[in-house]
Amino acid sequence: MVDISPNLVKELREKSGAGMMDCKKALVENNGDIEAAVDWLRKKGLSAAAKKAGRVAAEGLVGVAASGNAAAIVEINAETDFIARNAHFQALVAQAAEIAATKDYTIEALAQAPFKGEAATVGEEMTRLIAVIGENMNLRRLQRLSVTSGVVATYVHNATTAGLGRIGVLVALESTGDSAKLQELGKKIAMHVAAASPQSLDVASLDPASLERERSVLVEQARASGRPEEVIQKMVEGRVRKFYEEVVLLEQVFVMDGKTKIADVVEQFAKEIGTPITLSGFVRYSLGEGIEKQETDFAAEVQAQAKIAG
Numbered sequence: 001m002v003d004i005s006p007n008l009v010k011e012l013r014e015k016s017g018a019g020m021m022d023c024k025k026a027l028v029e030n031n032g033d034i035e036a037a038v039d040w041l042r043k044k045g046l047s048a049a050a051k052k053a054g055r056v057a058a059e060g061l062v063g064v065a066a067s068g069n070a071a072a073i074v075e076i077n078a079e080t081d082f083i084a085r086n087a088h089f090q091a092l093v094a095q096a097a098e099i100a101a102t103k104d105y106t107i108e109a110l111a112q113a114p115f116k117g118e119a120a121t122v123g124e125e126m127t128r129l130i131a132v133i134g135e136n137m138n139l140r141r142l143q144r145l146s147v148t149s150g151v152v153a154t155y156v157h158n159a160t161t162a163g164l165g166r167i168g169v170l171v172a173l174e175s176t177g178d179s180a181k182l183q184e185l186g187k188k189i190a191m192h193v194a195a196a197s198p199q200s201l202d203v204a205s206l207d208p209a210s211l212e213r214e215r216s217v218l219v220e221q222a223r224a225s226g227r228p229e230e231v232i233q234k235m236v237e238g239r240v241r242k243f244y245e246e247v248v249l250l251e252q253v254f255v256m257d258g259k260t261k262i263a264d265v266v267e268q269f270a271k272e273i274g275t276p277i278t279l280s281g282f283v284r285y286s287l288g289e290g291i292e293k294q295e296t297d298f299a300a301e302v303q304a305q306a307k308i309a310g
Helices: 006-016 020-029 034-043 081-085 087-100 107-111 122-133 179-196 208-223 229-247 262-273 298-309
Strands: 059-067 070-078 138-146 150-157 167-174 278-286
Touching (some): 006 034, 020 034, 034 208, 059 087, 059 167, 070 087, 070 150, 070 167, 070 278, 081 087, 087 107, 087 122, 107 122, 107 138, 122 138, 150 179, 167 179, 179 262, 179 278, 208 229, 262 278
Antiparallel strands (some): 059 070, 070 138, 167 278
């Protein structure tokens, strides 16, 4: 039997919200596979929070910048939240985003790009700040969107300063319509993306593995009702459609009115300005998402809590 460590149990508990003993049983039943264990808990009705993201330790800033018919988003991490208020760090992230918006860069190429400041390159400026501020830093990721005609709108939720914050969004709209009006629509959709956190632009681009995993869970949940197989399949298809409405941008209901699908919002706006509009892409970065936090001794935590309770 696979050895189930306290840290693995702790990780599953944070992912699923299920009880400690249920998490351990789920891991035992699935040979320590944490993703399979999450699905096992959901199928048993023991986890109502399988989509809950684990807490993260990464700090720093997300920066967005536009250049002509393109825009870019960059994330640079550091160790503490204090760094986000440092003017030199803010300048580093802001300039990195501005540079990234000018052409398609890799992380490595962006680090070698010229920096307007005390250092010769973006990477050298980051190295300089590490020495000055005393925190480790990491140029983690970047993405650029461009359109042939139209706009790429940018948005930062609860911005620390202009173009910088913890959640950044890009939204690309292909159209020959008025740029100012397209920016208005793009900003509203970007605000929606920040709030709703879609996984894909449309159904066709949804990760097949993610869809298959969700369908498998839904089938098991439906079968638990004891209904005939043909009824179960109809139940599952209905729930899959609901899943699309939760995770696919064009299928989501616009958060600003609570009733219109994003696809219809775009179509209605296109009629208003008298020219076709295609929502061709989006990017959403949330600071530190997906970064493993520092491991702690779960057994020691339980013992400490027991002492406090006693």
